[in-house]
Amino acid sequence: MVGIGIIGCGKITQLRHAPEYLENPGAHIVGFFDMDAKRAEATAAKFGGRVYDSVVQMLADQDIDAVSVNVANVAHAEVSIAALEAGKHVLCEKPMAVTRDECEAMVAAARKAGKRLLIGHNQRLANAHVHARQMIAQGLIGKPLSFRTVFGHPGPECWTGKPDSWFLSKAAAHFGVLGDLGIHKTDLIHYLLDEPIVQVSAVLRTMDKRYTTGELVDVEDNALCLYETRSGVPGSMQVSWTFYAGEDNSTRIWGTKGLLRLYDDPKYSLIWEPNQGDAEHHRLDELTTNEDQNAGNRTNTGVIDEFIAAVSEGRPSVLDGEQALRAMRVVFAAEESARTGQRVNVAQDV
Template identity: 45%
Template structure:
């Protein structure tokens, strides 16, 4: 079988730590090219992987050398580059949040339909073993009716791991569009939709910049969410958790409480109403900390979807639904109203 020829657009931290090494590790992939507007950076990465270097993504897309691309650029470029790639007949794996607006996301989905190519959004929390097990337990009825939840994703901020430190695009509103909510919150809105197996319909939020005085995007957000069946809970996204990362989710059900990535040793703890406790050691969640899961599984799922001509596990439509929750949270913070996700512009 011929290998899938891949190019990676944007050579920052997410490309260097996740996409590039995971493509290299996939036996069905030939990494062909990398692209970044930073000439020095792209040369260095291209030399490391012995691939072609581009500083202009349009040249890469029209080169005829790749079948698929990863879009690992600042958020404001996700939609234009993904759409250009799809229109050029290439499959696209796009980092999250998929775009900066509902309109952009819809245009990406339309471009994928029109071109007949795959569009997948890199929501990796779905592939964490504890999250998958929790979804199964809830879907099977093992936990009974779900009453409430709380989820959090916080760490000290991108300056700790971004290739550009404090100078990173993550802190610039015109490039990032949104801060901790786009970086971390969208992961959790996607996770909740996946684990609970239903849509989030209403959102209320407070979104602040309290920890990073050099940033013009949010670094602390707390949202109240309601699902279609009436489950209520909270989502916190923060770049102000200064010591240890928090990536935990707790789901409160009729027959048990599920604690996901909340215990340092057990990735899933199920506390039953009768006092029984079941601990699952399913491997560490992928994180920026040492010892985190080495692979996100995102790349392998994307490659499999292309090779076997299957629907990707996180298509554009799913990316849009998870983004819509974050857009609703931003609107809620601005209007000081509860926002219905279905009524977003």
Template identity: 30%
Template sequence: MTKLKMGIIGAGGIAQNRHIPAYQSLSDTVDVVAVQDVNPVNAREAAEKFQIPEVVEDYHDMFQMVDAVTICTPNKFHAEISVAALEAGVHVLCEKPMAMTVNECEAMIAASRKSGKLLSIAYHYRHTQAARTAQAAINAGVIGDPLVTRVQALRRRKVPGWGVFTNKELQGGGSLIDYGCHLLDLSMWLLGDSQPVEVIGKTYNRLSKTPNQLNDWGTFDHETFDVDDHVSSYITFDDGSSLQFECSWAANIKEDTLHLSISGADGGLNVYPFEIYQPRYGTFMTEQAKAAHDEWEAGQRQAANFVNSCLGYESLVVKPEQAMEVSRIIEAIYASSASGHSVRL
């Protein structure tokens, strides 16, 4: 069997904790053959830990060694590296979000189309059993036409105290572009053909700019904190449906909350935990199913889908055009908050 030769660009936590282990569990179809990081020490340590044969200083030098790359860098470099890889004839799986701006997303898609190489974005929540079950139920007509979608991706005090997550220049934003993007992507995927038409949003960072805040995920400098730690938004769609969205790294709430539900004309659905609500047999029915949100399993499924798609055995679950629409909404939420007005898409 033909094996895909994979390179890793960016050797930080997401590469070492998700992508590399997932690929190495698929040793029949893919070999991780090279790694690169802006910090050569990180690259060498990852190579030693995972027995990766090649360490390169310049990611361009990797393109002659591999069939595909997985990009795990700060958001600022997603588009630049993706376009370079695609132009060199290399498939790309890029960590979320797709890029810093919609214009960058468009450049990535153009490079993919011109080269004929695959481009996917690591929105791994789609690969959980909870998400798969929800999509199957929606496709079977359980909810009918969607009316109102509700999303909460809330963390009480989990500002990442490592890496560059709180650096606006390198990341483009905070809780929305880092965490909320997962639930926006999953919502849009489940809503299918619904197209967003207007966005109003508001971003906050007052808590994280206050001295001596409690934080579960390490320490950060409140004086230089310049990204969002709490975001709310209201999104309307061309079919008349709407999405109520909220995410946070830091908020004065009782506990962390992960919620995605859709109320439709024929029924309702909750993803976490998985439940279906319908009026039937003269009463109100609630059905439950075991459908886990297992991110390790999702990471393995994501890796398998990308590898098999590159080898021609499957189609991508996350298509770049879909990921760009998520970035379009993120951009609109930030623009709405800055202007104080809604943004038409």
């Protein structure tokens, strides 16, 4: 049984981590920490477990084998590295961290400690994405020729329920929508095509998202990235916090044999449109929206099951920190491209 500590008791803990640990027969929640002690107490009362006074106190507890790091982005690296150095396995939420050096240091700390570091890239576990990766690997779509991936919703306020949420502040989040939604889709392209993105041109803009004072937020609310993979496949990623209508979480991949459409239809999560012959429609699952989750329509993301299995069986995971690091390098390159107006090469050595 893997003893679990959860650090950060906000929305992702309430809706995903804590209930998914409870559902996993190989995990046992030992306790919680949050810098807001009342929130930690309420969470422990709801899901069971003790409350710690500090991260240090939690990490000293021998009953804890592994931790979820569910705090604001700027604290991901510091908390994850402290946990790894204390001999705990770590599941850290996305975005992995806020600088490239921090991300590299997290991977190095996991290697040094001989512990697992997984990142919460749940899009890799969605059924249509898993199925699509197999189809592409088996050559069923032919040679991939281009892609388009989109993730847009009305913004993080709709997730947290707070108009001035930390997601909208550079000091706590570092990134805007690029790190929030763009990291999911960047990483997804790596997963689907099984090769890294090595060139990026990006435009980041703050179009409409405002603090309650009326001022525009200091992070981007829209990002458009042109990507090219190592083998030269071009594609685009559009992510937005201002899709007030027409939420979108879809991906299209065109190959020499046809078009693969993922979460691009309200009814069918995977549609295969071959150049010749009839289309195939598969109803594998649905990606839940923020609205669904806030209404209590919870579905198990599979992230916790994957973490517990990887820790218990000692096997590699599609959520391993090394994979996330590759996607983070692309996101940092996108920031650089937006800042300089230049196309940026991404060194992908691991």
